[in-house]
Amino acid sequence: MINLLLLPIILPFFFAIILLFFKEKIQIQRALTLIGLVISFIASVVLMSVxxxxxxxxxxxxxxxxxxxITMVSDMVSVxxxxxxxxxxxxxxxxxxxxxxxxxxRFYYYPSVLFLLTGVNGAFTTGDIFNMFVFFEVLLMASYVLIVLGGEKKQLRESIKYILVNVISSALFVATIALLYSVIGTVNMADISVKITEIGQPGIITVIAVLFLLVFGIKGALFPLYFWLPGSYAAPPMPVLALFGALLTKVGIYAITRTYTLFFIHDLSVTHELLYVLSILTILAGCxxxxxxxxxxxxxxxxxxxxxxxxLFGVALMxxxxxxxxxxxxxxDMIIKGALFLLIGIIIAIxxxxxxxxxxxxMKTHAPLGWMYLIAAFGLAGIPPLSGFTGKLLIVKGAFEAGHVWGSIIILASSLIVLLSVIRIFIYAFWGEPVELKTTNRRAYRKMIIPATVLVVLSIVYGVGSEWFVPYMSxxxxxxxxxxxxxxxxLKE
Amino acid sequence: MTVIANTLIVFTILTGLIFTVVTVIGVLRFPDVYTRAHAASKSATLGVIGILLGTFFHFWLNEGLFSIKLLLGILFLFITAPIGGHLLSRAAYLSGVKPTKHTVGDDLAEVVKQSKRD
Amino acid sequence: MKTNDVILQTGTKVVFFIIFLFSIHIFFAGHFAPGGGFVGGLLTTAAIVLLLLAFDLKTVQKALPFNFMIVVAIGLLLALGTAAGSIIFNVPFFTHAFGDFYLPLFGESALHTAMIFDAGVYLVVVGSTITMIQTIGGDS
Amino acid sequence: MEFVMSIIIGILFMAAVYLILSRSLLRIILGTGLLSHGAHLLILTMGGLGGTSPPVLAEGVTDYADPLPQALILTAIVISFGVTAFILVLFYRTYAEHQTDNMNLMKGNDEHD
Amino acid sequence: MMTFIWVSLLIVILSMLGVLYRIFRGPSTPDRLIALDVIGVMFISATALVSILFHTAFFFEVILLLAVLSFIGTVSFSKFIEKGEIIERDRNR
Amino acid sequence: MEFVLLIFLPLVAALFVPLLYKRIKNIHTGWFVFVIPVILFIYYLRFIEMTMNGNVTTSTLSWIPSLDISFIAVIDGLSLLFSLLITGIGSLVVLYSIFYLDKKQEKLNNFYVYLLMFMTAMLGIVQSDHVISLYLFWELTSISSFLLIGYWFTRDRSRFGALKSMMITVFGGLMMLGGFVLLSIMGDSYSIRELIGNADSIIGHDYFTLALVLILLGAFTKSAQFPFYIWLPDAMEAPTPVSAYLHSATMVKAGLYLVARFTPLFAFSEVWVWLVTGIGLLTLFWGSFFAVKQTDLKAILAFSTVSQLGLIMSLLGASAVAYHVDGPDAIIFKVAAFAAIFHLINHAMFKGSLFMTAGIVDHETGTRDIRKLGGLMSIMPVSFTVAFIGSMSMAGLPPFSGFLSKELFLTSMLALRDFELFNFATWGILFPIIAWIASVFTFVYSFYFVFKTFAGKRKRQPLPKQPKEAPVGMLLSPVILATLVVGIFFIPNIVGKMFVKPAVVAMQFGLYNHPNEVAVHVSAWHGLTPELLMTLGIIAVGALLFLTMKRWQKLYEIQPQYLSLNALYDSLMIFGESGMNRLSRFYMTGLIRTYLIYMFAFIAAITTIMLFVQDAFVVDMDSFSALNAYGVMTAIILVLAVCMVLFAKTRLAAIIALGGVGYSVALFFVIYKAPDLALTQLVIETVSVALFLLAFKFLPTLKRHGESTAFRFGNFVIAAAVGVTMTLVALSAHSQKLIPSISEYYKETVFTEAAGGNIVNVILVDYRGFDTLFEIAVLAIAGIGVYGMIRLRLARKENSDENK
Structure with a gap:
């Protein structure tokens, strides 16, 4: 089954298309979406084992x-x-x-989600830089639809900003690919890597590297290109925000990681130093x-x-x-952000x-929610043995090994800020004198908390069972x- | 043969060119929209048809390519150019562009006024 | 004021077919000469736009009673299906097949699966652009 | 010729950025349009402007223009068409809801309450 | 022969530039549109001449296409000027 | 037996607590919980024999073996002592809480879950040999104490105190983690004992001092040293059993434990001695001085805890000096180690009992305000006795255990004076002086605590509750502790032999081979030494100060509120909220234009800089193709069209101009031999124009919205920068075509392999068909989006709902 690595891209795509036939039949749409996702998941797990x-x-x-x-490549990172x-x-x-x-x-929410997933998975898997652009566009287009779907005032206003920024970054992306093509005449990522090695990364390639960083930095919300993000992300409904928060910036991060480990590895003192500085500034700005x-x-x-x-700090260490x-x-971060956004969505709904x-x-009325939130919050802050710890530990360790003492101390200190910010939510929302709640549907609440809980549990498993994941990560x-x-x-043969 | 062919080609293209130049003069010099539209829709169409015919002959006679596409194009232009000219003039009139002072009569004005009253 | 567009409408009836045929021609020419699914599709769109200009949404809807969103879906399926056919033969995705076949009516003719793919492209382009234009035009 | 093209590209980008930074929604759309034109021309130029014949097989022709950038541009053109259409509708819907096309009045929700 | 075509092309292009003046000058929008229409038509001529020069038939599609598009453009612009909306929902209402 | 698992016993038991609480309503849940620490205590007792012989036992539970991260539990003298304190005092606290917390009113399930969690965390800290697992438990104590302090979560003070303690201790923990990681890199191991074994390679390392400071930050924050002590008084919002547990025997001792544990590694550093001793003494003084200012019973105890912790800390610092000296001098610093551990035990006892009595007073009278209390002695005799014993021990008076350790403390401080290492000589005299002054205040607050509460007359205004003696159950724990306080005074050497000496051996690793070598003999009477004189002085001056307290207590009011460390913390937190808010408000304007300006400016600047710094700006005229008349003409048309777009007055003109730009681009495509592109561009341009015209019905006319000249100039500068950057980059990239394109392949194979003639089209549907597949997907999604955007209008629906 040599096409296996395509299935996680093609299957959501296929199901998204099928859903277009069932505009008014919501139950069928839901069922098909879930089925499609399950099958894709199975395919991706098989792929992972392969x-x-x-x-x-x-x-x-x-x-x-x-x-x-066009080459598609599944390495451990992408899978x-x-x-x-x-x-x-x-x-x-x-x-x-x-x-x-x-x-x-009714207005194609599920197809859009699946298209988004197609784009995301495609961007993760592709081995061709222009094809990556195409997948970026797929996921961006789907995200435009999702962010604006519903047409509320705020959504429309923020969508404009979101789209504007992404249109600019797309144009820049195309331009950068063009420049790269001009210099080394290829768009296949492995081939680019080989050819850059061949010519030993002259200055112009380094400039292109910086441009790539900027392009992906806009999508991945790197300082000082992240400004558009907070406003835009706050506009769409919660599940969409969760989807964006968990997936979209990660695509940018992945792209930076890929290009900065595959292409531009011959002049670390410029490119990676820049990435290093920018990621520190990103952390500070985020804090x-x-x-x-x-x-x-x-x-x-x-x-x-x-x-x-x-x-990105971890990546920059090389x-x-x-x-x-x-x-x-x-x-x-993908898991925990998904979980946290869902939990927050429940809080807002309540x-x-x-x-x-x-x-x-x-806490008096919704204690389980509170505990879930607290666990997720500690996980986010990297409190052991929850999920954020192992990663942070290794990044800090890597930074010390690379001699970036202050960087790693900033990372550690940022954990404190993260903790403060999320615990503040806990203290204000769950502790304190109860405020009057609008009457909520308990059944809906229970249904909503299930996926969130499962995600939290997943993150706990991910943290406590780090051992199982170490081989994959390494x-x-x-x-x-x-x-x-x-x-x-x-380029086998 | 070539000479005859070339003569034909040169003749048609030249005709086209003349009409083209006439169009430019018309568009630049005529006093109002309606007269300019006249120049544009009639002579420009003739100009382009001439040149296209020349091209058609060139490819047919000199390069041995009988291009239906070009003929189709000529036909198309022949049909559409007047429609376009008509629509533009009407649009101009209905959007209230005044004709030049030298205009003798304006029969449409009555009709428009009438229908506006309704 | 209310105007009739008799000249336009009559002309359009003819011109529409010229454009449509031209678009089909361009679509088929694609593999060997300039053209292809995109241009073909867009040109068909242009033809339909012309119809819309000359008549109105309702009339055109009656004349072309498709749900264009479904056309999009069919086009996507067609394109994806052509590409995915290779999964059955366990060759890399998107491996096209071509060859000379003997067809009863056309005689010896070259068939290329890429053509089917291009047809998918054509349908998607037509479907989505017309959907856009229809919805914008139908907006109040 | 590439020199001229580079300057054209610069001008397109410049005009696009200028328009995008302005206040009126409509001018912003115009800006995005120019931006994509700039990007497409950039690909074309970067592919090299040489080549005496279009990349369509013909008898006796050996010097074709580089087909790959053309294919890439085609893809990019179609994508930017989709995006432009989307933006256009988005903008007029926004105008309809907000009753303004002044970006300054759409300050957004970075409210610091 | 080729020289003649070259010269013709030059004339056509100069004509286009001449008409371009009308686009800038106006004074009314229909004036500009007419000029635009003319430019479209001349464009077709230019393309035809270019294809003679280049000995290539590939631009014939372009020619036909330009004709089509120029027509559609003209129709939609004139409808826009006339009615403000180019596609009506139901004109019999 | 794998005793590492026992660390988790309380945690596992905690899982059952909510169940028990829900099911069994009649029995106070505390009774079930009580069993756990008792079992553990008895279990750990078995190890005394072993540690007395200087032996060590370990037990490992792997967690992430691939990263060499696991739980390694070690029981040696030090960890055993702490384990016993944790479980022992833990049992007493649970016992006490059973009577303190009402089973009907309180959410006991939560309380005991937190408490058990905390117990696990503390056991984990003291038994971990692996720095990462140590850190894990360290943070677990922060979390569980956060929950315990915030137990009454509706109270604002609780929330505040919980957050404060967590912020400060987690901060320390994170820094400590940094230190640990540094250590593990330097010593190539995570195991503390292995690190100590590799001390030689670590000491010379560049990061040695940094690691030291980072780890000390962890210890200081946890042990409430100056200036981090501020969380401790606010943590008193916790229920009293919690205070008794956390702040007498366990959490705050974690920092001391850490310092003791790492002494063998860091003692070689001058910085270590200075910091630990200096900060310890400063804290001692500071805590004792401000304890007298407090009016809340628990606050007095909190400050006393701070000062006592400082005392122990300074002793630990002094003990590190033992590594620097040989011979007879060393013995005194070895005594310091002994004193530190010994005082730690004593402090756990008397402070535990004191907290419990403070709780009893609170519980029975309804207030902890010392100004309202007085004369309770007759009503609550047992409590008074306990409090008296505890306080006297704290003040360092015989016949209570505190006296003995206090004497040893003074001895060590005096020794530091005489000691000429690290230039101590000049400043050395300060050590005994500060120690003495601090001890005076210790004396004062001890008396203040016990006598203002229990002695004197009852205050006139009635107490919130009618005071009475506490029930027997509640008194049980404090009485046991008080008994121990007295008991230890009489058997100090047995305690020393059983607990202190094994701990000292673990702490001053390498100096001894066997606990018996610790040549310290504690005796109540050791002649008329300077220490004794100092003690007498303390009593005299202390008593005087206590009697005249009313007169000078006002002095505290001189210190303005805004100069305190608390104010610093508060302002930091306020800065974190409103300050950051203001900062963020400054640059997050909500205007997309602002953001875009940041972005464009950055893009242009960094790209241009890189271009020149990297010497990448090359213009190679030879690589360019010749100027082409059509090209130039088209270029002119294009520029004209662009200008028209820029300066268009009406929207129609703008659209026409945009179309003009598009057509010019198509012209370029024609000129540069791209017929497919030209076709597509032309059609798309036309369809786009049609779309624009279609949408114009809904769009406003073109307005500038009062863009000022400055505004436009700003735009122009940014735009020009971007434009110039693009030109420069494009020129450079084109001038450096270093590797020929791969597209020759397409030309060669298009007919033979792909059976096509139009290379571009074949690339689109075959070579790169995948691009096309998803490109049409983009178009399809755009269609969906437009459809949804126009047809689905939740906003309007909302509005119309509101209007109804």
Whole structure:
């Protein structure tokens, strides 16, 4: 089954198309979406085991030899991300059943989600830089639809900003690919890597590297390109926000990671130093935002920014600990962000506001929610043995090994800020004098808390059972640190 | 043969060119929209048809390619150009562009006024 | 004021078919000459737009009673199906097949699965652009 | 010629950025349009402007233009068409809801309550 | 022969530039549109001449296409000027 | 037996607590919980024999073996002592809580879950040999104490105190983690004992001092040293059993434990001695001085805890000096180690009992305000006795255990004076002086605590509750502790032999081979030494100060509120909220234009800088193709069209101009031999124009919205920067075509392999068909989006609902 690595992309795509036929039949849409996701998940798990056993899988589409057709590559990094994305989407879709509303469901909400997943998985898997652009567009287009679906005033206003920024970044992306093509005449990622090595990364390639960083930095919310993110992400309904928070910035991070470990590895003192500085600044900027707001959504959104900084910091180190840590943290962040956004969504649904000052005492009425939230919050802050710890530990270790003392101390201190920001939510929303709640539907509440709980449990398993994941993560970092593994798999013969 | 062919080609293209130049003069020099539209829709169409015919002959006679596409194009232009000219003039009139002072009569004005009253 | 568009409508009836045929031609020409699914699709769209301009949404809807969203879906399925056919033969995705076949009516003719893919492209382009134009035009 | 093209690309980007930074929604859309034109021309230029014949097989022609950038541009054109259409509708819907097309009045919800 | 075509092309292009003046000058929108229509038509001529020069038939599609598009453009612009909306929902209402 | 598992016993038991609480209503849940620490205590007693012989036992439970992370439990003298304190005092606290907390009113399930969790955490800290698992438990104590302090979560003070303690201790913990990681890199191991074994390689390392400071930050925050002590008084919002547990015997001792544990590694550092001793003494003084200011019973005890912790800390610092000296001098610093451990035990006893009595007073009178209390002696005789014993021990008076350790403390401080290492000589005199002054205040607050509460007259205004003696059950625990306080005074050497000496051996690793070598003999009477004189002085001056307290207590009011450390913390937190808010408000304007300006400016700047710094700006005229008349003309048309877009006054003109730009681009495609592109571009441009015209019905006319000249100029500068950058980069990239394109392949194979003629189209449907597949997907999604956007209008629905 040589096409196996395509299935996690093709299956959501296929089901999304099928859903287009069932516009008014919401029940069928729901069922098909779940079925599609489950099948995709199975495919991705099989793929993961294949990658684990046989190393990097690659397939050049259309039976063309490698640099000429489009190559799809599944290494451990991509397959991990793909699997996690599918899992998270699954739970968010489950959550959407209750919270998104019939209206949106009728207007192609589920197909859009699946298209988004297609784009995300495609971007994770592709081995061709222009094809990556296409997948970026798929996921962006789907995200435009999702962010604006419903047409509320605020949504429309923020969508404009979101789309504007992404249009600019897309144009820049195309331009950068063009520049790269001009210099080395290829768009296949493995081939690019080989050719850059051949010419030894002259200055112009370094400039292109910086441009790539900027392009992906816009998508991945790197300082000073993240400004658009908080406002835009706060606009759409909660499941969409959860989807964005868990998946979208990660695509940018993945792209930076990929390009900065596969292409631009011959002038680390410039490119990676820049990445290093920017990621630290990203962390700081995220911390400022996370503290500045009293709005649940905004606090969480700024935590996305912080996480971006932490992960890229790990990547910038370019040593084994840092890279493994970054991978650990990346997956952790996807799971925990998904969980936290869902939990916050429940809080907002219960209290009817996202302003912390108008909440209080939920512990008396919704204790399980409180405990789930607290666990997730500690997980986010990297309290052992929860999921964020291993990654952060390894990143810090990597930073010390690389001699970046202050960087790692900032990372550690940022954990404190993260903790403060999320615990503040706990203290204000769950502790304190209870405020009067609007009457909520207990059944809906119970249905909503299930997917969130499962995600939290997953994150706990991920943290406590780190041992099970270490081989996968170290495989991932091995591929990232040894581009030859990737190249050999693509340009075999 | 070539000479005859070339003569034909040159003749048709030249005709086209002349009409084209006439169009430009018309569009630049005529006093109002309606007269310009006249120049544009009639002579421009003739101009392009001439040049296209020349091209058609060139490819047919010199390069041995009988292009249906070009003929189709000529036909198409022949049908559409007047429609376009008509629509533009009407649009201009209905959007209230005044004709030049030299205009003798304006029969449409009555009708428009009438229907506006209704 | 209320105007009739008799000239336009009559012309359009002819011109529509010219454009449509031209678009089909361009679509089929695609593999060997400039053209292909995109341009073909867009040109068909242009033809339909012309119809919409000359008549109105309701009339065109009656004349072309498709749900264009379904057309999009069919097009996507067609494109994906062509590409995914290779999964059955366990060759890399998107491996096209071509060859000379003897067809009863057309005689010896070259068939290329890429054509089917291009047809998918054509349908999607037509479907989605017309959907957009119809919905915008139908907006109040 | 590439020199001229590079300057054209610069001008397109410049005009696009200028328009995108303005206050009026409509001008912003115009800006995004120009931006994509700039990007497409950039690909074309970067592919090299040489080549005496279009990349369609013909007898006796050996010097074809580089087909790959053209294919990439085609993809990009279609995508930006989709995006432009979407943006257009988004903008007029926004205008309908907010009753303004002044970006300054759509300050957004970075409210620091 | 080729020289003649070259010269013709030059004339056509100069004509286009001449008409371009009308686009900038106006004074009314229909004026501009007419000029635009003319430019579209001349564009077709230019393309035809270019294809003679280049000895290639690939631009014939372009020619036909330009004709089609120029027509559609003209129709939609004139409808826009006339009615403000180019596609009506139901004109019999 | 794998005793590492026993660490988790309380945690596992905690899982059953909610169940028991729900099912069994009649019996106080505390009774079930009580069993756990008792079992553990008895279990740990068995190890005394072993540690007395200086033996060590370990037990491992692996967690992430691939990363070399596991739970390694070690029982040696030090960890055993702490384990016994944790479980022993834990049992007493649980016992006490059974009577203190009402089973009907309180959410006992939560309380005991937290408490058990905390117990696990503490056991984990003291038994962990692996730094990562140590850190894990360390944070677990922070979390469980957060929950315990915030137990009455509706109270604002509880929330505040919980957050404060967590922030400060977690901060320390994180820094400590950094230190641990550094250590593990330097010593190539996570195991503390292995690290100590590799001390030689660590000491010379560049990061040695940094690691030391980071780890000390952890210890200082947890042990409430100056200036981090501020969380401790606020933590008194917790129920009293919790205070008794956390702040006498366990949590705050974790920092001391850490310092003791790492002494063998860091003692070689001068910085260590200075910091630990200096901060310890400063804390001792500071805590004791401000304890007298407090009016809340528990606050007095909190500050006394701070000061006592400082005392022990300074002793630990002094004990590190033992590594620097040989011979007879060393003995005194070895005594310091003994004193530290010994005082730690004593402190656990008397402070536990004191907290419990404070709780009893609170419970029975309804207030903890010392100004309202007085004369309770007759009503609550047992409580008074316990409090008296505890206080006297704290003040360092015979015949209570505190006296003995206090004497040893003074001895050590005096020794530091005489000791000429690290330039102590000049400043050394300060050590005994500060120690003495601090001890005076210790004396004062001890008396203050016990006598203002129990002695004197009853205050006139009635207490919230009618005071009475506490029930026997509640008194049981404090009485046991008080008995121990007295008992230890009479058998100090047995205690020393059983507990202190094994601990000292573990702490001063490498100096001894066997606990018996610790040559310290404690005796109540050791002649008329300077220490004794100092004690006498303390009593005299202390008594005087206590009697005149009313007169000078006002002095505290001189210190303005805003100069305190609490104010610093508060302002930090406020800065974290409103300050950050203001900062963020400053640059997060909500205007997309602002954000775009940041982005564009950054993009242009960094790209241009890189271009020149990397010497990448090359313009190679030879690589360019010749100027082409059509090209130039098209370029001119394009630029004209762009200008028209820029300066268009009406929207129609703008759209026409945009179309013009599009057509010019198509013209370029024609010129540069791209017929497919030209076709597509033309059609798309036309369809787009049609779309625009279609949408114009809904769009406003073109307005500038009062863009000022400055505004436009700003836009222009940014735009120009971006434009110039793009030009420069494009030129450079084109001038450096280093590797020929791969597209020759397509030209060669298009007919033979792909059976096509139009290479571009074949690339689109075959070579790169995958792109096309998803590109049409983009178009399809755009269609969906447009459809949904126009047809689905929740906003309007909302509005119309409101209008009804």
């Amino acid at each position: 990658v684990k056993d046989n190393g990097v899988q690659s397939l050049t589409l259309g039976s063309w030899p490698a640099p000429f057709g 991990l991300l793909v699997t996690t994305s599918i899992v998270i989407t699954f739970f968010i879709v489950m959550y959407s059943f209750i919270s998104i509303g019939k209206e949106r469901e 400022i935002g996370a503290l500045a707001y009293f709005d649940l959504k905004h606090i969480m959104i700024y935590n996305i920014v912080i996480a971006v900084g932490v992960i 040593n084994e600990s840092g890279m493994t840590g970054a991978m650990f943290y990346l997956i952790h 209290t009817g506001t996202s302003n912390l000052r108008q909440m209080g005492g939920l 495989d991932a970092s091995k591929v990232l640190l040894n581009p030859s593994l990737y190249i050999d798999a693509v």
